[in-house]
Amino acid sequence: MPEIDRTILEAFLVAGDTPVSGDKIARELGLSRVSVWGRLERLRREGFVFEASTRVGYRMTRVPERLHAALVAARVRLLSGRELPLLGLEAVDSTNSEAERQLAAGREPPFGVLAAVQTAGRGRLGRVWHSKDNGNLYLSLAFRPLLAPERMQMFTLVMGVRLGHFLAERFGLKMQVKWPNDLLCDGRKLAGILTEARIDADHVRDLVFGIGINLNAREKDFPPELRATAGSLALAVGKPLDPHRTAAEIIAHLLASYEKFVAEGKGADFAELWTRYDFLCGKKVTVSMLGKELAGTVAGLDESGALLLRDSKGNTHALNAGEVTLKKK
């Protein structure tokens, strides 16, 4: 019962250095002291250290190095008041696939899936998302927006630019967003987004927002072919980050951005944010889509979020999808 673990861990986080009494937790959760003790024992086996301090109670003096879903969920609730059920897995093929399986099995969204390793992490356009156990975040959030499909058109773009803005402000980084869904810092890719949806009749029924964020990876953690282009938050900030705190801040921000999107769509500030973080505007690129290539200069986005590309004849093309490669100078 991860919700109980979350509530117990929340009590320790709130208490900080003050001892927490097992009796109090038991009373608040309506559990027996023995079952709270049993839970603490299980959490200990998962890497937590609870030190008995006098007869008053326990202090949480260590947390696992690897992301622990209940601890992330506890931090999300403390930060944002939101209760997000979060499934934590050691290894899974893909957190997006697991979220889809959970939805198909009847689990009610919203919920999240976190994994330490993905054995078949998926990127856009059928690519593989490198997902080793290297301190990075592999996360899927499942939602049921029940909005018309056309209202979701700009969802990934909006979520990406809002997250980029959050990371820029929170860590003082020079973030950029590469259309449609890459987050870059100093030209290196920090994160990628893969949104998958199931549409029923006229509504987007199930929406899985998958995001891979390089959190604490060091350069040697990336495969050689990615070392020149991939970065991580820790490398950008110059020190390792507390994975639980950082993941919780990111998740709380994504949940707020999702709610804002459902209520307001792209939002009145989208155009300004996109202009501020747009990596491609004015750059000469080649866009490949469905086996075809188009070269030109990027001229921003249209109202629907399509990329505007001006070719050498001065014609402007609006592209809804594709892989953008910068032209070598």
Ligand code: BTN
């Ligand atoms: C891309 O840049 O091509 C998108 C990468 C998306 C990767 C994330 S990791 C969590 C989730 N599960 C997956 O299999 N993919 C997404």
